[in-house]
Amino acid sequence: MTNTTIIPAVERKLKNRIGVGTTIRNTCTLTYRALLKMSKNPEIFVDFVVLPVMFTLLFTFLFGGAISGNIPNYLPVVIPGVLLMSSFTNCTTAGSKLREDVDKGTTSRFKSMPIARIAPLAGSLIADLVRYVMGGTTVFVTGYILGYRPEAGIPAVIFSILFMMFVAWCLSWVFAFISLCTKTISTASAIGVVVMFPLVFLSNAFVPAETMPSWLQYFVLQINPLSRVVIAVRHLLTYGTIGADFWFALFGTLAILVVFIPLTVNAYNHKA
Amino acid sequence: MMKNNAILAVEAHGLVKTFGDNRAVDGVSLSIPTGSICAVLGPNGAGKTTTINMLATLSKPDAGNVKIFGYDVVRETQIVRQLIGLTGQFASIDEDLTALENLMIFGRLYGYSRKDSKRKANELLEEFGLSDVASRALSKFSGGMRRRLDLAVSLISQPPLIFLDEPTTGLDPRTRMQMWQSIRNLVKGGSTVLLTTQYLDEADQLADNIVVIDKGRVVANDTPDGLKRSVGSSSLHLTIKDVDNAANAAQIIERILDARVHLAEASELIAPIDNTDKLTDVLTTLKDAGIALSGVNILQPTLYEVFFALTGEGSKDQKEEN
Numbered sequence: 001m002t003n004t005t006i007i008p009a010v011e012r013k014l015k016n017r018i019g020v021g022t023t024i025r026n027t028c029t030l031t032y033r034a035l036l037k038m039s040k041n042p043e044i045f046v047d048f049v050v051l052p053v054m055f056t057l058l059f060t061f062l063f064g065g066a067i068s069g070n071i072p073n074y075l076p077v078v079i080p081g082v083l084l085m086s087s088f089t090n091c092t093t094a095g096s097k098l099r100e101d102v103d104k105g106t107t108s109r110f111k112s113m114p115i116a117r118i119a120p121l122a123g124s125l126i127a128d129l130v131r132y133v134m135g136g137t138t139v140f141v142t143g144y145i146l147g148y149r150p151e152a153g154i155p156a157v158i159f160s161i162l163f164m165m166f167v168a169w170c171l172s173w174v175f176a177f178i179s180l181c182t183k184t185i186s187t188a189s190a191i192g193v194v195v196m197f198p199l200v201f202l203s204n205a206f207v208p209a210e211t212m213p214s215w216l217q218y219f220v221l222q223i224n225p226l227s228r229v230v231i232a233v234r235h236l237l238t239y240g241t242i243g244a245d246f247w248f249a250l251f252g253t254l255a256i257l258v259v260f261i262p263l264t265v266n267a268y269n270h271k272a
Numbered sequence: 273m274m275k276n277n278a279i280l281a282v283e284a285h286g287l288v289k290t291f292g293d294n295r296a297v298d299g300v301s302l303s304i305p306t307g308s309i310c311a312v313l314g315p316n317g318a319g320k321t322t323t324i325n326m327l328a329t330l331s332k333p334d335a336g337n338v339k340i341f342g343y344d345v346v347r348e349t350q351i352v353r354q355l356i357g358l359t360g361q362f363a364s365i366d367e368d369l370t371a372l373e374n375l376m377i378f379g380r381l382y383g384y385s386r387k388d389s390k391r392k393a394n395e396l397l398e399e400f401g402l403s404d405v406a407s408r409a410l411s412k413f414s415g416g417m418r419r420r421l422d423l424a425v426s427l428i429s430q431p432p433l434i435f436l437d438e439p440t441t442g443l444d445p446r447t448r449m450q451m452w453q454s455i456r457n458l459v460k461g462g463s464t465v466l467l468t469t470q471y472l473d474e475a476d477q478l479a480d481n482i483v484v485i486d487k488g489r490v491v492a493n494d495t496p497d498g499l500k501r502s503v504g505s506s507s508l509h510l511t512i513k514d515v516d517n518a519a520n521a522a523q524i525i526e527r528i529l530d531a532r533v534h535l536a537e538a539s540e541l542i543a544p545i546d547n548t549d550k551l552t553d554v555l556t557t558l559k560d561a562g563i564a565l566s567g568v569n570i571l572q573p574t575l576y577e578v579f580f581a582l583t584g585e586g587s588k589d590q591k592e593e594n
């Protein structure tokens with residue numbers, strides 16, 4: 001700074017609002033930051049890759065015979081289930097990086113800067129898309145190796161991964177909100193687990209609902225929204241078309257997104 | 273240029289911030305002329321960070337108002353944010369990234385192109401002596417390097433007003449001097465600086481004006497010289513052998529120095545002394561009165577004494593912190 005002089009405040013052209021262009025640019029920069037941080041900690045990729053492989057193998061060999069008679073018959077049931085589980089597990093931890101920024105004071109610095117309020121949040125959550133795609137791809141590759149050949153072919157597989165990614169991304173705002181509201185990050189991850197287990201296991205993700213007692217069937221099919229997602233994905237992979245469940249899941253998660261974006265942004269701004 | 277100096281960089285009136293029923297900041301007013309350094313001096317929990325947070329648009333004051341270069345922090349928040357740089361009390365740079373990456377990301381956020389961000393980042397790394405470690409992961413940085421990088425980050429947009437919250441806490445003396453030099457250079461370039469500190473000597477070295485706060489209130493607002501005059505430029509510390517003589521000794525000292533004596537421990541008397549010639553008088557009179565001493569010391573004023581002089585109170589634990 002020895003040879004640069006500061007432009008005095010009165011000689012500057014200043015605007016009291018952040019435009020859409022700036023918002024998008026800030027979000028891109030902060031997405032890049034989050035991705036860069038991910039790439040420096042490659043061990044976190046183990047989570048997105050090893051867990052789905054493990055779950056696919058575990059469920060297939062453990063339950064395959066019992067539930068569907070044999071493994072090839074069980075694969076079309078279990079693959080969409082594991083896809084759901086891995087995406088959902090990933091999205092319950094969505095807030096942890098944000099929380100780290102808040103706790104370390106990086107958020108305060110962002111807040112003192114002329115950048116869009118939503119950018120740090122959106123950047124972090126958008127970077128997470130990588131995790132869903134990696135997790136989803138891993139599930140299908142593992143399935144392929146075990147002999148899974150979805151009837152609707154590759155386009156349906158890609159579409160399923162993207163659909164699941166979208167659903168998980170919308171839900172990740174809810175978990176980001178939770179992790180910003182709790183006292184410590186470990187409370188948030190505990191809540192994540194407590195929410196995830198009943199929703200994933202009391203659904204038709206791994207076990208067909210027909211075998212359950214009728215009261216449980218009611219919960220699984222009528223109340224638990226995740227069952228709809230699983231049905232939509234199975235339908236897509238088998239017939240290559242989208243049904244009512246697909247739209248239900250899509251609009252349901254969109255509604256959640258619309259509600260939680262302002263809530264999460266608000267929580268983020270108050271936390272710093 | 274004329275117009276420039278007429279506008280105050282910071283003008284705050286009656287700032288209040290409460291957390292529950294704790295009035296962390298309780299009616300703080302400040303004004304900082306453009307191009308000067310203002311030091312906010314206070315012990316732990318005085319409300320320094322809370323004040324900076326309100327000035328730097330991080331939190332809304334519960335009462336009072338702040339203008340930064342004439343712009344209101346609440347109504348013209350985005351304008352104010354384009355004029356300030358903030359280096360918080362705790363380093364807020366990314367451990368996972370390198371120094372260059374950190375700087376470049378902030379450059380991009382301030383709207384510079386990739387090329388400009390890189391150029392500015394490299395200039396700053398050079399300036400702060402971090403060029404050699406530009407591409408090293410921050411987790412390998414020392415505390416001083418982190419602090420300097422943290423300062424560099426807030427300079428990337430060349431803001432005319434810079435807030436530094438305890439910029440030298442935890443630095444060794446040499447790094448501290450380097451930080452002081454960087455701060456002086458900023459002001460030479462035309463910036464205005466508001467820094468907080470717990471050390472009187474730091475405020476004394478750097479600031480044009482010192483604002484002393486305690487329990488959320490401004491207890492003094494003066495130039496370093498003015499402040500020291502009110503404390504006595506140095507202080508006399510006497511340890512007496514026989515505790516029973518304390519009251520007697522205190523009386524004698526008060527009479528000769530014409531100042532209040534403070535009892536730090538049962539046997540240690542502290543009094544401001546601006547003319548060291550009077551020390552001889554004190555010592556001879558005490559000797560004549562038959563009061564034996566086990567220690568004599570003249571010390572530069574510490575924050576503790578400033579507080580004692582300004583508020584007439586102070587406790588041992590405050591002293592221990594210095």
Ligand SMILES: Nc1ncnc2c1ncn2[C@@H]1O[C@H](COP(=O)(O)OP(=O)(O)OP(=O)(O)O)[C@@H](O)[C@H]1O
Pocket residue numbers: 291294296314315316317318319320321322323361470
């Ligand atoms: N977010 C908060 N919630 C509740 N109380 C707070 C909060 N931030 C600060 N305080 C309280 O406000 C008072 C002033 O705190 P502040 O951090 O401003 O002090 P400080 O002068 O910066 O101290 P230090 O030298 O330790 O940094 C303290 O009593 C602190 O406990």
Ligand SMILES: [Mg+2]
Pocket residue numbers: 320321322361437
């Ligand atoms: Mg502080």
